[in-house]
Amino acid sequence: MTKQPDSAIRETSRALPIALLRARETIMAPIREMLSEIGLTEQKWRILRTLDEFGKLEQTAISDRACLLLPSVTRITKSLESQGLLTRFSDHEDKRKMMVEITDQGRKIVRENITLANEIYDHIETRLGKEKVDDLLDLLAELKDLKI
């Protein structure tokens, strides 16, 4: 087998950024419908999911884990705070840090709407098989942590 020259152009279905995006779009379509019904943006949902998992995080950590720029995090957490879904307060030990904590109401929203996400996941496991899905998640984790 010969290696392609550096200038060769991969078909887009084998280009990772596009392939990752297309796969994500398929999964997100029904989730977007759900979010639209409860009046949350994708970004707000990611922040709530992240906070539901960790309870309390500083904004930089939210930025990393929810894949949002820090100015976006500031704006969105303020908005979510005004909706009563989280609280914001500066850290006692390092006053530069703004801690963000999910409220009971925020957790309730997540719990009430996680079922659809789980149904989608079950559907995918049924179609692809649990082992394949686990392999996929492992590969995605490896990819995420690569130093490029």
Add this chain to the structure above:
Amino acid sequence: MTKQPDSAIRETSRALPIALLRARETIMAPIREMLSEIGLTEQKWRILRTLDEFGKLEQTAISDRACLLLPSVTRITKSLESQGLLTRFSDHEDKRKMMVEITDQGRKIVRENITLANEIYDHIETRLGKEKVDDLLDLLAELKDLKI
């Protein structure tokens, strides 16, 4: 092994939409730098990559393949047309269709900048192994085509 109840909440690292996004962000970071240098947005680059592959497409096909809404495609292809990177003309056989074709200049831009994407890909293949990357791409293709 017991199955989780429907209301169980998966950790975000094992939630496909977030895992796909995080992996993609790692790969996109250096590509964004490149795009910023040549003054193209991610979306413009996706459209150019797609057109480079297929030569000529109608807008709905671009919308599907580049994961963009049709109004966005209209706006962006008009902008790319004014940059001389593609041409737009209505289809002779079905006048409703707006065909979009990449120009030589558009192809040149793609070719001049595809090297970095290939280097990243080679790096990933070196670290994960070619077989794993192929498996990943196969899984992503399966996922994309699922009817959910």
Add this chain to the structure above:
DNA sequence: TATTGTTATACTCTATAACTATA
């Protein structure tokens, strides 16, 4: 009637820089 695309609109996110406060 359905399809293809355009336009308009409001909203949201992205990206960057300049800034404040704290360490």
Add this chain to the structure above:
DNA sequence: TATAGTTATAGAGTATAACAATA
């Protein structure tokens, strides 16, 4: 000096609906 976050701003994308043209 470096870090954490905020604010401001411009630009771009998202999402929806209403519309026109064509099939």
